[in-house]
Amino acid sequence: MDISIVIVNYNVKHFLEQCLHSVEKALQNVQGEVFVVDNNSVDGSAQLINEKFPNVAFIQNTDNVGFSRANNQAIQQATGKYVLLLNPDTVVEEDTFEKVLSFMEAHPEAGGLGVKMIDGKGVFLPESKRGLPTPWVAFYKMFGLSKLFPKSRKFGKYHLSYLDKNEVHEIDVLAGAFMLLRKSALDKVGLLDETFFMYGEDIDLSYRIQQGGFKNYYYPETTIIHYKGESTKKGSLNYVKVFYNAMVIFARKHFPGSKAGVFALFIHLAIYFRAILSATKRILHKVYIPLLDAVFVFAGFWLITPFWEQFRFHQPDYYPPEFMQFVVPVYCLFFLFGILFSGGYKKPLSIYKIGRGILWGLISLLLAYSLVDEKYRFSRALILLGTAWSGIILVAYRLLGHWLRFSDFRLNDQRTRKIAIVGHSKEARRVQQILEETRIRSQMAGFIALDNSDKGQNYMGELSQLEEIIRINRIDEIVFCAENISSAEIIKAMLDLSRLNIDYKIAPPESASIIGSNSIHTAGDLYVVNMNAISKSANRRKKRLFDLLSAVLILVLSPVLLWFTAKKAKFIKNIFRVISGQRTWIGYISGFESENKLPAIKKGILHPADRFPELQLDKEKSARLNRLYAKDYNLLSDIELLLKAWKHLDR
Known part of the structure; x- marks a missing residue:
């Protein structure tokens, strides 16, 4: 056996599928075995392996045992002369294994080998080659000197940035994403x-x-794609802590006492420094726009109130000081929560969601206004004037921020992306259908043939003309059909066109997913046929807000509605269950939630079948109604169902 390939997977099913397809192609001329170790994923990875890759040696853990232990489980069973530790979010070229094994055979002193890696835009990943993180090397990296002076042999040692990325070099550290070991x-x-x-x-x-007398090499004669960031979220505070603590473990294990102490001190300083920066940045980033909104809304009431007092009552200071001190801040909260539940603070910003949130805030405020004691009811007219002011000023300053190109105020302009598909006619049309079913805003520019004999309807040219096609047709995104085009050709095209601002994605054969990555700093993008629309955070917020507002309204109307209900105590109990979040008004038909592995939602009082009271339910119909409700969730459907079946709220 030439090579044993070990892939540790944790909840990246679609990337694992693409990786295994590329590995299968690369093993055509090499004797090899493939191990996949799954660390208790909950995304259907096990089903994928069992159904599509039966020849893979599958080790399924019942816990997340970590990267090291999971790799060791497979290495202990490996029979290959070489062992390759490979990330699931990678794509290898068809001749990658042949090339790296040939190099290792020609260099018996080599104990390990890493290759040239690019991200999903074709940009070189500097971690393809690294130096040993000694205390000073780590210091230069953590405090930004290595980034400021990349060509310096002193400051650039962390990523060996002074070495040519296109030449073979002896290096200290191999990247865990592709780590070939003798x-x-x-x-x-x-x-x-x-x-x-x-x-x-x-x-x-x-x-x-x-230390064992072997050498590690960086080998750029083959290139792989690494969708950097898929298995972990590297911007998180937890990542900072776990990564730097790993460096402390390394220092204490390998460096002399005093050197390890200095290193540990640097590391802990870096952890606290990064932790404070990260926490402060995250908090400010999340709250400063809502705080600005609150200031503008409050300022509006502060300006409008004196004019209203003079106009309506001909008396300044007609309202008590408590109105501005306590009541107006509560008004502000109603508007802020309305915008929050509308998704108005989600990036990129949406003017529609801002307006909708203000409207929801107004409705909630007027509803609360009607319920409070009369001494706290100051003026509906002031509420309406404040709402008008809020709608104008909150939209206006967002438009100004967008015009000034501030990133946090970037508006969702809903620009349609122009997409071209590279592949044979049959597969290209299959991929086009997937794109249509994902419901992304896209315009199909056309197809790109692999050669002159492959052209058909809607074909714009050949792969050799790719750059010209992109420029002339102003293409935003290229999708490669992996069934028709080799990984090597895809990677070459990405490298050749990395200077263009183009997104690339790959459609694995016989898969309902299309995978790509926009930059080194972001997780890969994934187009997949959406069966879980109800699981989107925006839909969950809408559903919860609808439940809360409608439950309060039903509670207000309950003295009347109780006359039409048979189980009055259950009716009242259900209202408070919904208000407290224990139940939702509309849920799945009970007993059939697992038929389609639907996303979890709270147990409902009503269900989709209540829209069709004459329907005779069976297992198939119930499962289908649940699936349609999850896939095509719509708030208007919930409203319609509640109005139609309100007499059954005493279940």
Whole structure:
């Protein structure tokens, strides 16, 4: 056996599928075995492996045992002369394995090898080659000196940025995303250290390989795509803590006492520094726009109230001081929560959602106004004037921020993306259908043939003319059909056109997903036929707000509605269950939620079948109604159903 490929998966099913397709192609001329170790994923990864990749040796853990231990589970069963640790969010070229094995055979001193990696836009990933993170190297990296002076041999040691990325080099540290290891070297230096749960194990093993008398190489004669960021969210505070603590473990394990102490001090300073910066930035980023909204809304009432007092009552200071001190801030909260539940604070910003949120805030405020004691009812007219002011000023300053190109005020302009598909006619049309079913805003520019003999209807040209096609037709996104075009050709095209501001995606064969990544800093984008519309955060907010407002309204009307209900106590109990969040007004038909593995929602008082009282339900019809409700969720449908079946709210 030439090579044993080990892939550790955790909730990245669609990326794993694409990775395994590329691995299968790359093993055509190489004797190899593939292990997938799943760390208790809940996204259907196990079903994918069992159905589509039966030849893969599948190890299914019942817990997330971490990266190191999961890899070791497979390495202990591996029979190959070489072991490749490969991330699930990667794509390899068809001749990648042949090339790297040939290099290792020609260099018996090599214990490990890494390759050139690019992100989903064809941009080189600097972690393809790294130096040993000694205390000073880590210091230069953590405090930004390596970024300021990338060509310096002193400051650029972390990513060895002074070395040519297109030449073979001896390096210190291999990237865990693609880590080819000589099995005899592993037998000598040992497996991955399971003290490292997720980060740092690649640095530790690379260092031990060198300590064992072997060399590590960076080999750029083959390139892989690494959708950086899929398995972890690298901007999170938890990532900062886990990653830097892994560096502390490494220092204490390999550096002398005083050196390890200095390193640990740097690391802990970096953790606290980054933690404070990250926490402060996150808090400010989340609250400063709502705070601005509150200031503008409050300022509106502060300006309008004296004019209204003079106009309506011919008396300044007609309202008591408590009105501005306490009542107006409460008004502000109604508008802020209305915008929040409308999705108005979600990026990119939407003027429609802002307006809708203000309207929801007004409705909620007027409803609350009618319920409070009369001494707190100051003026409906002031509420309406304040609402008008809020609608104008909140929209106006967002438009100004968008015009000034402030990133946090970027509006969702709903621009339609022009997409071209590269592939043979049959597969290209299958991919086009997937794009249509995902309901993304896109315009199909046409198809791109692989060669002159492949042209058909709506074909704009050949793959060799790709750059010209993109420029002339102003293409925003290219989708490659992996069934028709090799990974090597895809990667070459991405490298050649990396200077263009184009997004690239790959459609694996016989898959309902289309995968890509927009930048080194973002997780990969995924187009997949949406069966879980109700699971979207915006829809969950709408559903909860609808439940809350309608429950309060029903409670107000309950003295009348109780005359039409048979189980009066159950009716009142259900209202308070919905208000408290224990129940929702409309849920799935009970007993059939698992038929389609639907997203979880709260148990409902009513269900989709209540719209069709004459329908005789069976298992198939119930499952279908549940599926349609989850897939095509619409707030108007909930409203219609509640109005139609309100007499059954005493269930």
